Amino acid sequence: MSRIHRRSAGAWEVILERGRDPRTGRRLRRTFTIRGTKKEAEREAAVQLSAMTRGTYVDPSKETVGQFLERWLRDYVEPSLALRTRLRYRDIVEHDLIPHLGNIPLQNLRPTHVIAAEQALRVGGNRKTGGSLAPATVRKIHNVLHRAMGHAVAWQAISLNPVDAVDRPTIPAATPRTLTAEQARTLLNVLEDHPFGLPLRTALLCGLRLSELLALRWCDVEGSGGRLLILQTLDSRHDGVVRFKATKTHRSARPVSVPPQLLIALHEHRAAQAQQRLVAGALWDDLDLVFATDYGRPLTSGWVRKSFYRLLDDSRLPRLPLHGLRHTMATLMLAAGEHPKVVSERLGHSNPSFTLTVYGHVVPGMHEEASRRLEESLATADLSES
CATH class of the missing domain: 1.10.443.10 (Intergrase catalytic core)
Incomplete structure (x- = not known):
């Protein structure tokens, strides 16, 4: 059973009742506050009441980052994402995020915590060697945390996503390895x-x-x-x-x-x-x-x-890498003068500009070839006029 009272504009007190403890006779009650509409408070009350019944309830005001991440894996990742993605997310949560942020109360998580965790991972987060992590790996960890905290906001657990204030780790530009x-x-x-x-x-x-x-x-x-x-x-x-x-x-x-x-x-x-x-x-x-x-x-x-x-x-x-065969095809087609839109569609890219961003190293040669063709066409035009 749940009761909801309005505390102030946009704030609702939720009281969850589950009868009395059979040993002590004390009433089993949980109370927390939800900001938003009454319908949102009712929806959260139903979720938490179900969690109490299953024995997985955590007081939202006392929930740690680690407890929320486990709840996020259970309630969003497991039922919604593909298997490989689920395995990757769980691996990052359990081995990278919880060891560095898990004991912090979710309500107290700040951008400074995220920055410190990412710096520690960047310097010594390699599980095999204890050395540094590649920038691309740190970015993956950042993206998983950002997505999880986005759901924490949507689920009314926190009001702001602390990862929004942290810049995504940069990845140095690299030219794809290809064959000539x-x-x-x-x-x-x-x-x-x-x-x-x-x-x-x-x-x-x-x-x-x-x-x-x-x-x-x-x-x-x-x-x-x-x-x-x-x-x-x-x-x-x-x-x-x-x-x-x-x-x-x-x-x-x-x-x-x-x-x-x-x-x-x-x-x-x-x-x-x-x-x-x-x-x-x-x-x-x-x-x-x-x-x-x-x-x-x-x-x-x-x-x-x-x-x-x-x-x-x-x-x-x-x-x-084997993916280099795909890069080789794209690079050779662009170098041969194929239109970027054709190459983009063949690769299944979102748009040609993304293709040119990935294969920008081919663009200078394309420009030179285009200039040569322009010069030849103008020279041909001059000859025909004379």
């Missing part, structure tokens, strides 16, 4: 006879993310149109359970044209896979995957990566 055109040709030749040759060629020539590549289905391959439809990604194989999810944004869901030779190779691969399916029989897991194990299951991302790195080393090609 000559190195890419060498790689394509080597991939002809490699066990993972076809998926790696597809990653290079179509610019797919690894999660998109491993989730590609035959129903997404348009043979007549020569296109791949990128509609889903491999979320996780956690606990042996295969999970797929829709692409991150509507822009990421996109058609990608396939070079003719690669399309022929995909058709040949489908025929070979049909024979594998017959050999596997009842053990075949029919997920309709283009790139799969001998039993139809998704390829393991770590397995593909390790094979790729070994291949680069054996071929004496520069070491780059």
